[in-house]
Amino acid sequence: MKNIIVAEAQGFCWGVRRALDIVADHGPVSILGDLIHNKQVVAQLEAQGKRVIHEISGEEQNPIVITAHGTEVKNFERAYSLGKEVVDTTCPLVSKIYEAGLEFEALGCQVLIIGDRHHVEVKGIASRMEAPIVVNDETELAQATLPEKLGVISQSTFSPKKFDKLVELIRPRVKELLVANTICAPTKKRQIAAEELAKKVEVMIVVGGFHSSNTKKLHAMAQQYVESYHIEVCDHLKKEWFEGKQEIGIIAGASTADWIIEEVCRRIREFETP
Ligand code: SF4
Structure with missing residues (x-):
């Protein structure tokens, strides 16, 4: 059986978790940009009536949520000038x-x-x-x-x-x-974890949004040491990546939910089934 090692520093960072908790306490809201770089979680939020917007037009539902990584001052000014309420989840x-x-x-x-x-x-x-x-x-x-x-x-x-x-x-x-x-400390911790894990496995799977800055950096770090693949969800995995490999490392970006990591591990195990 292959040895799958999931890095300790994985799953949502506390800043993203905090932003999600704040949004969960509200009903329908308009989220300015991706609350997190994770399409699957954004789809779940949309199913709850929380809409993602890319600019403030004045037509969107109140309140407007500023995401964990903040926004430009002009967006606060525009929201207030249009009489909008702002929920600021800036980390x-x-x-x-x-x-x-x-x-x-x-x-x-x-x-x-x-x-x-x-x-x-x-x-x-x-x-x-x-x-x-x-x-x-x-x-x-x-x-x-x-x-x-x-x-x-x-x-x-x-x-x-x-x-x-x-x-x-x-x-x-x-x-x-x-x-x-x-x-930030969670980013430093994750980078160190990616480096340490990449040094001891034969293939690394880095899980996170394709647009996620911190996930792309983890992938770049891992690539310096070992064959590494950046995926968003388990459907992106390819069986051939694991052929002849025994030690498999998994690390996730700050916006990746635990259940996505669990699915990735499960899919790799399924590849082993003849
Ligand atoms: S990556 Fe760091 S700065 Fe960004 S939301 Fe998470 S804890 Fe905050």
């Missing part, structure tokens, strides 16, 4: 990133955000800063013009190793550098 660890950036600005630094400029969380952070620079990788950093005094913060789900590397590349380019590693 407290994301709010801490806002605070870190604003503190750096108060100390006279321009803020550099390490993260994906297209991600809702980074857009939300950037909207609170005066003139933020956003870089996601070494190429973007090389192209950025840096000021003398710089304060660096990070998207909560950024890769800790990549963050450290980018900070070291920034250091010789500025006179004064302040750094707040604002990668």
Whole structure:
């Protein structure tokens, strides 16, 4: 029988769980964007009359829910100007990133955000800063013009190793550098778990939304060590991935429900049945 090892750090992170609990306490709501990057859970919410919206038109049902990774200031302003009620589920660890950036600005630094400029969380952070620079990788950093005094913060789900590397590349380019590693603890824990597990198995299955930033980073991390596949649900698994392999590792992103992980394990066991 194959040995299936599920990483300890898996399932919803507490910020996502908290957001889901808040939404569960409300009846019909309009959720601005995906509450979590998990299509299956979003479908369940929609079945309960909770609608996902992608912009605030004024026509949507009240209240409007801001998701765990926050949103741009302009969306709060628009909702209030239209007389909407807002349920803000922004994760407290994301709010801490806002605070870190604003503190750096108060100390006279321009803020550099390490993260994906297209991600809702980074857009939300950037909207609170005066003139933020956003870089996601070494190429973007090389192209950025840096000021003398710089304060660096990070998207909560950024890769800790990549963050450290980018900070070291920034250091010789500025006179004064302040750094707040604002990668959240659940992300760090998960990245470490992915790395440790990838080192000891023959194939890794990374479970989570295809658009989930933290899941994509787990997959990238695992790929450095072992054959790794990113799936959303058990139907994406292929029997041939496991042929001749005995040690199988499973890790999930922050938005992946426990029942999805259980289904993945069950399906891998079914592949063993002749
Ligand atoms: S990944 Fe981290 S910052 Fe994002 S919701 Fe979860 S705990 Fe909060």
